[in-house]
Amino acid sequence: MIVADLPEKELARRLAGAGLRVRTGPVVTEIRSRMPKVAQGIALHYADHPLEEPGGFADFHVRLAPPRNIRRWLQPQVTFQFDGAPPFLPLPADQAFPILEWGLNWCVSAHCHQYLVLHAAVVERSGRALILPAPPGSGKSTLCAGLVSRGWRLLSDELALIDPLTAHIMPLPRPISLKNASIEVIRRFSPDAVLGPTVRDTLKGSVAHVKAPVDSVRRAAEPARPRWIVMPRYQAGAPANLERLPKGRAFMQLVDSAFNYNLHGRKGFETLAQVIDAADCYEFAYGDLEEAVKLYDRLATSA
Amino acid sequence: MSVSALRWHTVPRSDLIWRELDGDLVVRDARSGSTHLLEPLAGHVLRALSEAHAGMSIPDLVARLQDEAGADETSAWFSAIEAILSEFRRLGLAEPERP
Numbered sequence: 001m002i003v004a005d006l007p008e009k010e011l012a013r014r015l016a017g018a019g020l021r022v023r024t025g026p027v028v029t030e031i032r033s034r035m036p037k038v039a040q041g042i043a044l045h046y047a048d049h050p051l052e053e054p055g056g057f058a059d060f061h062v063r064l065a066p067p068r069n070i071r072r073w074l075q076p077q078v079t080f081q082f083d084g085a086p087p088f089l090p091l092p093a094d095q096a097f098p099i100l101e102w103g104l105n106w107c108v109s110a111h112c113h114q115y116l117v118l119h120a121a122v123v124e125r126s127g128r129a130l131i132l133p134a135p136p137g138s139g140k141s142t143l144c145a146g147l148v149s150r151g152w153r154l155l156s157d158e159l160a161l162i163d164p165l166t167a168h169i170m171p172l173p174r175p176i177s178l179k180n181a182s183i184e185v186i187r188r189f190s191p192d193a194v195l196g197p198t199v200r201d202t203l204k205g206s207v208a209h210v211k212a213p214v215d216s217v218r219r220a221a222e223p224a225r226p227r228w229i230v231m232p233r234y235q236a237g238a239p240a241n242l243e244r245l246p247k248g249r250a251f252m253q254l255v256d257s258a259f260n261y262n263l264h265g266r267k268g269f270e271t272l273a274q275v276i277d278a279a280d281c282y283e284f285a286y287g288d289l290e291e292a293v294k295l296y297d298r299l300a301t302s303a
Numbered sequence: 304m305s306v307s308a309l310r311w312h313t314v315p316r317s318d319l320i321w322r323e324l325d326g327d328l329v330v331r332d333a334r335s336g337s338t339h340l341l342e343p344l345a346g347h348v349l350r351a352l353s354e355a356h357a358g359m360s361i362p363d364l365v366a367r368l369q370d371e372a373g374a375d376e377t378s379a380w381f382s383a384i385e386a387i388l389s390e391f392r393r394l395g396l397a398e399p400e401r402p
Binding site for chain 1: 340
């Protein structure tokens, strides 16, 4: 059963009651909320995701609810709760779906230590993964959304889960988070992409999410082997330029982008070394998404 | 005692893990949990120190690297290795033996 199989009322009933247990890749999350924006966001963005039976195991138990403070009467707010406690400050209520997404990212990055977790987007073609580690503002998610709209499989927009046993990457297909100008870029670039509403005035500016393609969700148990590591950098007006990055520098950038590298100790070092050994490493500047996507299509074809 | 006469040793070999990548050396020090990127000469110095049974002075290191590289002109290496050892000391990768 997938989320889309539930009638709207049943979806709302589960969210308001015992919780909706949604599988995203290797992770099951029990989500509870009475807030309509949460139900609407899940119905749109998680429609193709498998549902686990109520009462079964869940890795994370989260709840989105108005905080119990006086401000809720003046300006409605929402808190993200993890095991009953809020790890973050409340946000305006219209940010309920973005805070769910940010909260789910936090759940995985702070707890899924069976994986080496990198802050990176990952897409795949022919079993080979393109890893895009980059800080916010680098154009990582825009590039990721552009590639996914042209047939690359989405493993994750935000978190690369590397299995230390195989050095392969486990998919975690969830909505792609776009910010500010990227929202319009993707609307124009991919008119068929399913975008949720734009939420304005968040801590990250305006935010909108792109639904993960159904094929990416269905293949969420299918890992990919690292093949390319690319550090993207959006630069207005710049021609697409892919330059080799020495592997030692690429290694250090992966260390910097990892959430739990130190926790894995020696194994973390060895796992990253395996990833680097298996991949060609590049720095990539781009100013035009169409040109960038064509370049990656050529890269995938020639390799 | 002059700097060049000091004998240097690295952290225990068992605490270091490294990998050579495109000529550079990435090394993890288990004692600090830190990972460092060393350019080729620094990588050679670290490996020479970790393989030595006793502390090495800068002239020892220059001689060792000269043998490995087969280089004739090594005068610039003294100051370069001195700087590398100073950086290793700051990073906790090596330290001079007490006289």
